[in-house]
Structures are given as structure tokens and as C-alpha cells.
Amino acid sequence: MDFQSCVNIKKEWDIVGARQLGRDIARKIGFGTVDQARIATAISELARNIYLYAGTGKICFEAIEDMNHKGLRIVAMDDGPGIKELSQVMEDGFSTSGGLGAGLPGVKRLMDDFDIQSEDGKGTEIKAVKWLR
Amino acid sequence: MSTLKLDLENYKELMQQYIETQDEQALYQAEQFSKHSMQQNISPEEIINVHVQSLQHLYPDMPEHIRSSLDFLLETMISYGLAYQEYQSLRERQLELKSEISVAANMQKTLLATEKPEIEGLDVGAISIPAKQMNGDYYHFVKDDSGALGVAIADVVGKGVPAALCMSMIKYSMDSFPENRMDPGVILGSLNRVVERNVDSSMFITMFYGLYNINNHTFRFSSAGHEPGYYYDSKQDYFEEIDASGLVLGVSPEATYEQCTKEVHVGDMIIMLTDGVTECRQGDRFIEEDEVLEIIKQYAHLPAQETVEHVYKHFERLQDFQLRDDFTLIILKRKV
Incomplete structure (x- = not known):
């Protein structure tokens, strides 16, 4: 089960499409209900960030496998303005000041591995992995 | 994993006891269960998951629409779970800050003595x-x-x-x-x-x-x-x-x-x-x-x-x- 598929994010509706595809892949990999819901929420956050701050971008899913377990990798990419203060957006309570949305710290909590690269003016790439336990 | 399974058994029994007897003791134990879960950093969606699994064990022929409704509930709880985790980590940070300030206050006392x-x-x-x-x-x-x-x-x-x-x-x-x-x-x-x-x-x-x-x-x-x-x-x-x-x-x-x-x-x-x-x-x-x-x-x-x-x-x-x-x-x- 080694495949990759992407969803382009241009309008708010695409967030739903990304969730749907991500959840389907997660289910196929063998994730349970709770993890599926967490993965879908993480996808929502990532897709919404692209929609709100970059305008357009895409989210790709990849079933992965290391020696011991299977997992799902989500990659969110955009060519938006980038994030200047990475440590600030990764701080609890920074982006969630309105109490809405989990922000990037939320994505990090929902997933197992999390990595972000961003360059001012050049866009952002976020990779997040959930492992099947 | 084993503790979660244990808890599932526990929850199932408590729920069954309550469904059969409606007795206050089971409710009291439910309260203990939730406090214990919080200590273990268990989020609300996991509790709902345990609930759904227990229901399925007890009522294998649970109607599909009930099951779907519970999945729906679980999905809505995810953000609450996140907010709860964030609250926990902010609370830890606040404690850290408090103790830092009290160190600073002591230092000030010495400095300004x-x-x-x-x-x-x-x-x-x-x-x-x-x-x-x-x-x-x-x-x-x-x-x-x-x-x-x-x-x-x-x-x-x-x-x-x-x-x-x-x-x-x-x-x-x-x-x-x-x-x-x-x-x-x-x-x-x-x-x-x-x-x-x-x-x-x-x-x-x-x-x-x-x-x-x-x-x-x-x-x-x-x-x-x-x-x-x-x-x-x-x-x-x-x-x-x-x-x-x-x-x-x-x-x-x-x-x-x-x-x-x-x-x-x-x-x-x-x-x-x-x-x-x-x-x-x-x-x-x-x-x-x-x-x-x-x-x-x-x-x-x-x-x-x-x-x-x-x-x-x-x-x-x-x-x-x-x-x-x-x-x-x-x-x-x-x-x-």
C-alpha cells in the first residue's frame, strides 16, 4: 500500500475534500475511529491554514512503513507568505487566542511526528506523521 | 495499552451496573473514573470511544444509526480534547512562571535589603x-x-x-x-x-x-x-x-x-x-x-x-x- 495522493486547497470546500481523502487512507491503513478523527482534525487545521493565510496550496497523503509499524504522512505545502516567527506560532495560546481552532501546536498534539519548514516570502511546508499502534 | 483495556473492562462493568440498577454508587464510580482518566491525560474522545466499545459489547445488535451518532459525537469532542491538553500545558507553564517569580522575589529581597x-x-x-x-x-x-x-x-x-x-x-x-x-x-x-x-x-x-x-x-x-x-x-x-x-x-x-x-x-x-x-x-x-x-x-x-x-x-x-x-x-x- 505505497501510494501518494494530493488534494489542492483553493476554497474552503477543499478542506472537506482533504479530510475525506485523508480519512479514507487512514482507515485503509488500519487506524481506529479515534485516530481517524484526530487525523481528520489535523488535516482540517493544516488545510485551513493554507486557505486562510496562503490562499492556495496542497495537502498530500502517503502511506508509510518503517521496520516496526505502518503510518500515515501528511504533507501540507504552500507558496504563501511564510511564517516569520515559527517559535511563536508553535507556542500554546498564540494562534488560538480566540479559543477557536487548535493551531499548529494542536496538529503537533494530534499527530506523532511533526516538522515545519518555512521561509519568509517563499511558503511553508509541514510534515506530520501518525503511526499505527 | 493494557491499562486502557483494563479501563475499558472497568467502564463496561460500571455502565452495565448503572443500566441495570440506576444506582448512585455506579455514578460515584463514574466520577472516580473520569478523575482517574484526567490524571492519565486521557482525552474526552477516548472516553467516548470506550463508551462506544462498551455499548457494542453489551448490545452487539446496536442499530447502525445509534452507532453513527456516537461517531459524530466523538468527532465533535476532538477539539475539546485538544483544548484540554493545551490548558494542561499552559497550567504547567504558569506554575513554572510562578516559581520563577518567587525566586526573583527572593532575589529582590536580598538585593534591596x-x-x-x-x-x-x-x-x-x-x-x-x-x-x-x-x-x-x-x-x-x-x-x-x-x-x-x-x-x-x-x-x-x-x-x-x-x-x-x-x-x-x-x-x-x-x-x-x-x-x-x-x-x-x-x-x-x-x-x-x-x-x-x-x-x-x-x-x-x-x-x-x-x-x-x-x-x-x-x-x-x-x-x-x-x-x-x-x-x-x-x-x-x-x-x-x-x-x-x-x-x-x-x-x-x-x-x-x-x-x-x-x-x-x-x-x-x-x-x-x-x-x-x-x-x-x-x-x-x-x-x-x-x-x-x-x-x-x-x-x-x-x-x-x-x-x-x-x-x-x-x-x-x-x-x-x-x-x-x-x-x-x-x-x-x-x-x-
Whole structure:
């Protein structure tokens, strides 16, 4: 089960499409209900960030496998303005000041591995992995 | 994983017991279960998952639409779970900050420590209590070569950590002044330049500086916009305001400070304070200046240190043991 598929994010509706595809892949990999819901929420956050701050971008899913377990990798990419203060957006309570949305710290909590690269003016790439336990 | 399974068994049994008996004990145990789950950092969606699995075990032919509705519920709980985790981590951070501040407060106490001088013929009492952990009030005693006693009392407009940092700077500038040149007006002038150069313009410091000459019992003083002090004439049983004109520290580098002199007679007192004393509040009502003086008089027969402590205790009680501002009170009483 080694495949990759992407969803382009241009309008708010695409967030739903990304969730749907991500959840389907997660289910196929063998994730349970709770993890599926967490993965879908993480996808929502990532897709919404692209929609709100970059305008357009895409989210790709990849079933992965290391020696011991299977997992799902989500990659969110955009060519938006980038994030200047990475440590600030990764701080609890920074982006969630309105109490809405989990922000990037939320994505990090929902997933197992999390990595972000961003360059001012050049866009952002976020990779997040959930492992099947 | 094994503990979660155990909990699932536990939850299933409790739920079954409740469904069959509707008894309060099962509900009490449900409460314990949720507290235990919180200790284990279990989020709400996991509890719902346990609930769904238990239901399925107990009722294998649960209708599909019920099952779907529970999945729907689980999905809506995910964000609550995240918010809960965020709350936990912010709470930990808050505890960390609190302990850092208490370390800083202790450090401040050491940094700003001033020894209450023993001077023959003069009874000195001083108290300074912060409203929060860190004190934005400050007092300081210096004895010069001739035996004169310099007393400074200051208040940073603002409270907490920034005020405290500012006070540490004031203290070190004062330490660096030569000990034989302690004219109040000159000292305030120098401090004013230090503050003007080094402190953000949004921060103001008021200070009252007095010099008690032990040889001829005169008190020379200047004020940088500070709360006026009082002179208590024991023969006439009368309080007189003592004040001198001068701008608060740090506003203008050219500020000059008027210097006044007051003769001090046997049994009389000099009272210096900050607005934390005069602006005590009882409920919504600010207390009157007269009330403060009345209370001071009430305890004036005691040694000066006991007087200031009693006055503090009185106003602490009046404000339900919750100071709104830092409270500093100094009394100098001429004994002989």
C-alpha cells in the first residue's frame, strides 16, 4: 500500500475534500475511529491554514512503513507568505487566542511526528506523521 | 495499552451496573473514573470511544444509526480534547512562571535589603509589604560619617516585575553616591538623571528623601512628586503635612528639587509613606487621610517598629487581607 495522493486547497470546500481523502487512507491503513478523527482534525487545521493565510496550496497523503509499524504522512505545502516567527506560532495560546481552532501546536498534539519548514516570502511546508499502534 | 483495556473492562462493568440498577454508587464510580482518566491525560474522545466499545459489547445488535451518532459525537469532542491538553500545558507553564517569580522575589529581597539603623535618641520603624509577589515600593537607610541618617522612600508607578526591576536600579545608583554628600535635593537631582537616562518614559518613580541630623535634630527633606509625609507634634497632638516641590523622577533631566528643613522636638514623629497606605480601600470606599493619621496616633505610644506593624495589620484587615497596592510606612521618633 505505497501510494501518494494530493488534494489542492483553493476554497474552503477543499478542506472537506482533504479530510475525506485523508480519512479514507487512514482507515485503509488500519487506524481506529479515534485516530481517524484526530487525523481528520489535523488535516482540517493544516488545510485551513493554507486557505486562510496562503490562499492556495496542497495537502498530500502517503502511506508509510518503517521496520516496526505502518503510518500515515501528511504533507501540507504552500507558496504563501511564510511564517516569520515559527517559535511563536508553535507556542500554546498564540494562534488560538480566540479559543477557536487548535493551531499548529494542536496538529503537533494530534499527530506523532511533526516538522515545519518555512521561509519568509517563499511558503511553508509541514510534515506530520501518525503511526499505527 | 493494557491499562486502557483494563479501563475499558472497568467502564463496561460500571455502565452495565448503572443500566441495570440506576444506582448512585455506579455514578460515584463514574466520577472516580473520569478523575482517574484526567490524571492519565486521557482525552474526552477516548472516553467516548470506550463508551462506544462498551455499548457494542453489551448490545452487539446496536442499530447502525445509534452507532453513527456516537461517531459524530466523538468527532465533535476532538477539539475539546485538544483544548484540554493545551490548558494542561499552559497550567504547567504558569506554575513554572510562578516559581520563577518567587525566586526573583527572593532575589529582590536580598538585593534591596537595607538594615534598619540603630541610632541613639532616635526610634526607627519601617515596614514594606508588596501587594503581589514583587515589591514596587522601596525604602533605604544610610548613615553618613557625621552620624546623620539618610532615609529614602520610593514608589514606582506600576506594580509587579517591571516595577521591581526598576527599583533594583535605583538602589544601586544610590549605593554609588558618595557617603559624605547626602543633601536630599542633590541626591534626588542625581537620581532623576539616572532614571531619565535609563528607564522607559512610561515609567515614573516618586521618592521622598530625608536627612535626619542627629546633632541638632533637624530633618532636611526633598520630594520628587512623592506622597507628602507628616510631622506629628506630640505636645499639640497635631499632624502637619511635610512636602517639598519637585517633579517625579525621570520626566525631565533639568528638574530641580526644593529642600526644606524641619526641627524635630522630643517625642515628635516623622512619618513617611507610599500611596499604598493613603489609598487603602474599604470595599469601594477610599479611606480618608485622617483615618490613617488617627490609626498611627492610636499606636504611637509603642516603639516605632511596633507602631508601623500595628498600622499595617489594621489596614490589612480592613482590606480583607488583600492589599491592592504595595504598602510602605516609615516612622522616625525622637526619643531624647
